[in-house]
Amino acid sequence: MxxxxxxxxxxxxxxxxxxxxxxxxxxxxxxxxxxxxxxxxxxxxxxxxxxxxxxxxxxxxxxxxxxxxxxxxxxxxxxxxxxxxxxxxxxxxxxxxxxxxxxxxxxxxxxxxxxxxxxxxxxxxxxxxxxxxxxxxxVYMPSLDNKLKKLQSQLERNFSRILYEYSLYIRDENDKWQGKEIAATEDILTEAKNLVIRDKDNHLLRNEHTYYDYFNMRERQFELLKHMLPLVTHLPKTDRIALEIAAFFERLSKAVHPGNTAITFLEQLKELRREFHAEDLPETREAFETRAHLFQLLHEIEEYLIIKNKFKKSDVTPWKKRKSEKGS
Incomplete structure (x- = not known):
C-alpha cells in the first residue's frame, strides 16, 4: 500500500x-x-x-x-x-x-x-x-517531473507504434494490430493534463510550463493521427504513392522524440507531393477516390509535422539553408 x-x-x-x-x-x-x-x-x-x-x-x-x-x-x-x-x-x-x-x-x-x-x-x-x-x-509539494517524463516516454512509444502500424497496414502486412495504443494514448494524455495542471498550480510565479505546451502539442497531433486511420484503411495496396507514404510513416515512426526534426520530414513530404501531382489524372471512380484519400492523408501528415515544427526551435537546418551555406 x-x-x-x-x-x-x-x-x-x-x-x-x-x-x-x-x-x-x-x-x-x-x-x-x-x-x-x-x-x-x-x-x-x-x-x-x-x-x-x-x-x-x-x-x-x-x-x-x-x-x-x-x-x-x-x-x-x-x-x-x-x-x-x-x-x-x-x-x-x-x-x-x-x-x-x-x-x-x-x-x-x-x-x-x-x-x-x-x-x-x-x-x-x-x-x-x-x-x-x-x-x-x-508549501512543500513533491516534484512531478519524473511522472511527467515517464508519461512523455510512454506517449512517444505509442506514437511511434501507431505510425509504424499505419505503414504496415498500407503494405498489407498488418493483420494482428488491434489499435490498443490509441486507447492507451488517450488515457496517457488525460493523466498527463491533470498532472500538468497540478504542477502549474505548484509554481505560482511561473507563467510558462514546458510540459503543458508539450502535451498540448501532442494532443493536437494525436487528433490528426486518429483522422489518418480511416484514410489509411482506404488506400490500395498496389498504389506507388501509397507505398511511398507507407515508407514515410515508417521513417517518421523512428523519429518520435522530444526534439524537433520536423523540417526534414516536411522537405520529404514536399517531394512526395510533387510526385503525387505528377501522376496521371485518375480515369475511374475508384482511382479518383484513391487520389482524394491520398491528398487528404498528405494534408493530415503535413499538419501533424507543422504542429511539431511550431512547438520548438528546429534541431536541424532546413535544406534550403544548408544549400546556401554550402555555396557561401
Whole structure:
C-alpha cells in the first residue's frame, strides 16, 4: 500500500494543530485538527485559495451565528435558519469550499450556549492554527517531473507504434494490430493534463510550463493521427504513392522524440507531393477516390509535422539553408 504526500501531510498536520490549540489553552482544540484536514489540498494554488475561502466563510459564520443565536436563541431551528441564510451568502461570495470549515466554528458557538468576546477570540485563534498549519504543510509539494517524463516516454512509444502500424497496414502486412495504443494514448494524455495542471498550480510565479505546451502539442497531433486511420484503411495496396507514404510513416515512426526534426520530414513530404501531382489524372471512380484519400492523408501528415515544427526551435537546418551555406 502506497501512502501519498497528501495523506502524510494530513496525518502530521492534524495532531500538530490539536497540540498547538491545546498548548494555547483553547476549549475546542479538536476543531483545529478538523480545519487542518479540510485545508490540505493537492497543489499550492488550491491550498492558498482554499485557505482564503475558508477564512472568509469562518469569519462570516461568526457574524451570522452571533446575530441568529442571540436574536432567536440556541435552538435546532436557529441552525436551520442560519444555514438557510449562510449558504447562499457563501455562494454569492464564491466561498462555498469554506462552508464545511465554517460549520465547525458555527457549532462551537452553538454548543457554548452563550457567545462572548473571549469565545469569539478563541474561534479566530482556532481558525489561524488550523488553516495556518495546513498552509505551511502545503508549501512543500513533491516534484512531478519524473511522472511527467515517464508519461512523455510512454506517449512517444505509442506514437511511434501507431505510425509504424499505419505503414504496415498500407503494405498489407498488418493483420494482428488491434489499435490498443490509441486507447492507451488517450488515457496517457488525460493523466498527463491533470498532472500538468497540478504542477502549474505548484509554481505560482511561473507563467510558462514546458510540459503543458508539450502535451498540448501532442494532443493536437494525436487528433490528426486518429483522422489518418480511416484514410489509411482506404488506400490500395498496389498504389506507388501509397507505398511511398507507407515508407514515410515508417521513417517518421523512428523519429518520435522530444526534439524537433520536423523540417526534414516536411522537405520529404514536399517531394512526395510533387510526385503525387505528377501522376496521371485518375480515369475511374475508384482511382479518383484513391487520389482524394491520398491528398487528404498528405494534408493530415503535413499538419501533424507543422504542429511539431511550431512547438520548438528546429534541431536541424532546413535544406534550403544548408544549400546556401554550402555555396557561401
Amino acid at each position: 502506497k501512502i501519498g504526500y497528501r495523506t502524510l501531510k494530513t496525518s502530521v498536520g492534524t495532531p500538530v494543530s490539536i497540540l498547538l490549540a491545546q498548548w494555547v489553552g483553547l476549549s475546542n482544540f479538536i476543531s483545529a485538527g478538523i480545519l487542518t484536514i479540510l485545508c490540505i489540498q493537492p497543489s499550492r494554488k488550491s491550498s492558498f485559495l482554499s485557505a482564503w475561502q475558508r477564512f472568509i466563510a469562518c469569519t462570516a459564520s461568526v457574524v451570522f451565528s452571533c446575530v441568529i443565536f442571540e436574536l432567536i436563541g440556541y435552538y435546532a431551528f436557529s441552525i436551520f435558519l442560519l444555514l438557510l441564510l449562510f449558504i447562499p451568502a457563501m455562494v454569492a461570495l464564491k466561498a462555498t469550499p469554506g462552508i464545511a470549515s465554517s460549520s465547525v466554528v458555527m457549532l462551537n458557538l452553538y454548543g457554548s450556549g452563550n457567545i462572548t468576546l473571549h469565545l469569539i477570540g478563541e474561534q479566530f485563534v482556532l481558525i489561524t492554527i488550523g488553516l495556518g498549519v495546513g498552509l505551511l504543510l502545503n
